[in-house]
Amino acid sequence: MAQGTLAHEPQLKIERAGNKVTAVLAGPWTAEHARVVETLAGEIAAQADRHHLIIDLAGVQRLDTLGAWVLDRTRHELGGSGLVSDFVNATPEQGILLNEVAYRGFQELPKPKPSRFVDFLVDVGRTVAEAGNDLVRGVAFLGQLVSAFVRVLLNPRRFRGSAVVNQLEQIAYRGVPIIVLISFLVGAIVAQQGIFQLVKFGATPFVVDLIGILVMRELGVLLTSIMVAGRSGSAFTAEIGSMKMREEIDALRVMGLDPIEVLILPRILALIIGLPLLTFLASIAALLGGGVTAWVYGDISPDVFLTRLKASIALNTFMVGLIKAPFMAMIIGIIATLEGLAVAGSAESLGRHVTSSVVKAIFMVIVLDGVFAMFFAAIRY
Amino acid sequence: MLERHHPAPLENREVIIRVRGIEVGFGEKTILKDLDLDVYRGEILGFVGASGQGKSVLTRAILGLVPKRAGTIEVLGQNLDELSSSERRLMERHWGVLFQQGALFSALTVKQNVQVPMREHLDLSDRLLDELAMLKIEMVGLKPDAADKLPSELSGGMIKRAALARALALDPDIVFLDEPTSGLDPIGAGEFDELIATLQRTLGLTVFMVTHDLDSLYTVCDRIAALGEGKILAEGPIEAMLASDHPWLRSYFHGKRARAALAGGA
The missing domain is CATH 1.10.287 (Helix Hairpins)
Known part of the structure; x- marks a missing residue:
């Protein structure tokens, strides 16, 4: 088998007699030796200086579609310059193959000029x-x-309570560890930077105000939304997209079920409930992270931290962050579903839409946060 | 009926796939037990069996996609377990597989799909690469304009043909077909059977065909092997299947649908 034939290369001998040129072929004329086959075929074309070319296949051990194609292509091209060429000594199988692959040009499809x-x-x-x-x-x-x-x-x-609870578990409950961890770290980092900069002005205690307001108003909800867009938004798009690809959405429709009611509403409701809960946890974790840093790095004892925190933030600081959360949830949910429903056909399209779902959701979350900042500033809340 | 060259008598034919005492299972469940099977060079073997009996599992075990617990598989005289990874690569050039759903790469056009194995295994000039891919695409009966389409733009029958073109890209000795006519309309299925027979004759292929299509069994298969209870229940030409006394084979080959296929095929 392969090892045996690999040792040999395709061979060519040219013999001339009268007005005939005979190309005697030997060895395997197969795809494994594509380069040699092509070179030798070029050789045949170059040596064919008489009227009649005979291609003798007697010594060919193996001929595959590539070999047959190249030989017939050579014959065809020589035919263009008025030269007659024939195959001789082909086995019946080789004859069938040569017939089947008979050379023909493949017309190039017109391509628009780029x-x-x-x-x-x-x-x-x-x-x-x-x-x-x-x-x-x-x-x-x-x-x-x-x-x-x-x-x-x-x-x-028609309300699908169990679906909402199931989604809540996926979105909120299972998201708690990572969101709490990230918020804790960001809170700690902000506190460290705050202390580091404020100490130059002897204003270290103000780091508590910084942390309190920043975390409550912006960081908590923003970090949570971005994490949820990455974790759950992508999952929605992938789930809905693959259901779309396998016609499961159409199956729901023909059963008289509304895909929006069955699939999408529970997910968006779960997001709207889950994101504020996660925002609350994230804010607490960030405050904790800030508190620990302030204690360890800034020598602000927990007592002092808590007292200053009470003085610096009010209910409205807390509410500003929390009010934004359901809107963030809406926008993440809507983008994720729309992208999921836009998936068509291939796995590649699914990947593209998941990426664009996450990118668009994060972008819109930040834009929305900016809009809210202007709004709250305008109403002095 | 198709005119086909019939292979030489059994005893002096080369065994191209030799399966001996193979056992495959998942967890507690044993699917194939002590199974023997020979496939001869140049034949079209139809492989039948009830759903869930392990037809696909055997195919996948031969291809090395499913681990086996015991037994040996020899392809082209070489024990697959004893091959080094480079020998294994060489071996993979000698077979082509048509998966049930086609398994075309969805990000590539039909032509690029056909070119994947060629690029991987062969050293071809760009011109030859294009011409050969187009040749294979035409050989399986697709129109040239299908070459630049993505799999998602093809119909079921075209996907099967494109996948067959990819399976034939390297001029394999053996082609594994997993339910090639499932999901095709009867006319399309008939044409596909005819295509397989034609290609088998032109390229000297050995075809291992898992199928449920009684028409395929009657019209193109030289030999049939029936799988049940984890082993081969019976093997032989269609006449031997019809004569068998095994209850499953009797109901398979003498059911209403089988009689209709027999009447149509004969």
Whole structure:
């Protein structure tokens, strides 16, 4: 088998007699020796200086589609310059193969001429139009979501409580360790930097105000939203996307079930309940991290820390962070589902949509946070 | 009926796959036990069995995708367990596999799919790489414009054909087909059977075909092996299957659908 034939190379001997050139082939004319086969075929073409070429296959041990193709291609190309060529001594199997692969040109399909500049403009235009479409689809989807929610409210038997609880476990409960850990670390780092900078002004105790306000108003909810977008948003897109790929969504529809009610509403409700809970935990963890750093690194005892914290933050500081959380949840949920429903066909498309779900969700979370900052500043809350 | 060259008598034919005493199981469950099977060069072997009996498992065990607990598998005279990794690579050039769902790489076009094994195993010029891929695509009966399509843009029958083109990319000696006609309409299935027979004749293939399609068994298979209870219940040409007394074989080959296929095939 292979080892035996690998030792040999395809061989060619050219013999001339009268107005005939005979190419005597030997050895394996197979794909393993593609380069040699091609070189030798070129050799045949170069040596064929008489009227009649005979290609003698008697010594060929093995011939595969590649060998047959190259030989017939050579014959065909020589035929173009008026030269007659024939195969002789082919075994019946080789004859069938040569017949089957008979050379033919493959016409190149016309390809549009690429122009970098035009491509660039097309890309930009497409991206802008896509962003506009995203917005329209987002708003339309929000409408569908609200109407599904109202339907469920009017007919509470259709509410899927167990699905919501199940999703809550996935989103909130299982997310607790990592979100608490990250918030704790970020709280500690912010406190350390705060102390390091404030000590120059002899204002170390103000680090408590810094931590308290920053964590409550911004950091807690932002960190949580970003983590949830990465953890749960991607999972939604992947779940819904693969269900779409396997026609499971269509299956729901033909059974008279509304995919939004069955799949999407429970997930978004779970997000809306879960994200504020996680935000609360994240804020506490960040305060704890800040407190520990302040104690260890800034010599601010827990007593002092707690007293100053009480003085610096009020209920509204806490509420600002918490009010934002359900909105963040909405936007993460909507983006994740829309991306999931946009998955088409291939596994590659699924991957692309999961990535874009996370990227868009994180971006929108930050934009929304900025909008809220302006809003709260305007109403002086 | 297709006109096909019939292989030489059993005794003087080369055994291309020799399976001896193979045992495969998952956890507590033993699926194949002490199974022997020979596949001869140049034949089309139809492999039948009830669902869940381990037809695919045997195929996957031969291909090395499922570990076996005991037994030996020889392909082209070489024991697969004794091959070094480079010999194993060489061996893999000698077989092509058509998976049930096609298993085309979804990110690549049909042409690129066919070129994957060629790029991996052969040293080809760009021109030859293109021409050969197009040749294989035409050989399996696809139109040239299918070459630049992605698998998600193809119909079920086209996916099977494209996957067959990829399985044939390296001119293998053996082709494993896992339910090649499942999911095709009867006309498409008939054409696919005919295609397999034609390619088998042109390229001198040995075909190992797992199938449920009685029409395929009647029209293209030289020999049939039936799997049940973890071993081969019976093997031989269709006449031997029809004559068998085993209850499962009787109901398989003498059921309503089988009679219809017999009437149509004969």
